[in-house]
Amino acid sequence: MDGPVEADTARLADAIAQELENSAVPVARVSAKDFLRGRSVRLEYGREDPDAVYDLYYDFPALRREVLDALLPDGRHTWLPRLRDPHTDRSVRTPPQPAPAGTVAVVDGRFLARDDIREAFDLVVHLDVSVNALGRRLPPEEAARVTGAWSRYLADAEPAKHADLVARFDHPDRPALRP
Template sequence: MRVRPISAEVLVEELADQLICREPDSYLRVALDGAPAARPEALADALVGPLRARGRPTVRIDTADFLRPASLRLEFGRDNPDSFYLGWFDEAGLAREVLDPAGPGGSGRVLTRLWDATADRAVRAPYQDLPPRAILLVSGPLLLGGGLAFDVTVHLEMSAAALARRTPAETAWTLPAYERYADEVAPASFADVVVRVDDPRHPAMVLERS
């Protein structure tokens, strides 16, 4: 593997420059994929300002707002890694309410939040009309390989040891799901951009995989 160490600040600026060059006359659906320990939501949040400064309206989506109801998520227990891997996130809802409307021929009307996991009920949020040339930043784990329609994919990769070290004890039960994701989906093998974040404070761009 060949990598280029990079500061977190430069990473954001370089990604912003890459994104504004893609599909300049349409909506751009961007996945920022990574386990919570990799902090994909922090990278997505950090990109909003630079993208807007470059003239691209930007909308943030987090898959934590697209969970399935608790009766489905927790059917086999609160700490079942197979259920987490296969059935926690409402991918159909994300496609229906966000990715398809922002895709070719879509309406351009999206719902940025679908489910309130705390209250375990649908969020009564209004639909939002996307401005022309808007960039949608969708952050969360396990985003790739399931057929979701993204135009650009960014994967935040961690070694198994780093992931275990940086995952809180109360969510360590999810680690087998991420191991399965790495083995079965291998997102680092096909994502458009791969960033090594064993220490999120010191990322490294993956330039070439062995």
């Protein structure tokens, strides 16, 4: 579940995970925000640098290694729910979770249709949010850096072009699938 507003992607991913679990499908529910790089790396250029948000915030190699690749048929069949606590900037030291055969990873976050992570997913849902709606819906302390990073992401990665489903999400109470 790829989108600029973390609360939206998390809520939708939680709903999907719940539906899968209700159907007796084992689920590995993960948020990209739990796979951040260390504070010294992600904030090297300051809190407000949108390029740092896009290039340095998320540890996508760790997300692939510890969750997505681990759940492949030839993977190790255990996965890590979290890597780093963003508030303490420390490893959470969560023990690996067992993954029975057929476990589905449901992941939410920003920038999930980038070239370096997209091919690790079987299905990508991209939430298309206009710049005006983004400005209204992001927490004020995140607005400048996330809007700049998201604009770069849209130009560089073209997520709507690569996603399996695209939902117009200016109004979460009235989403609309785009053709």
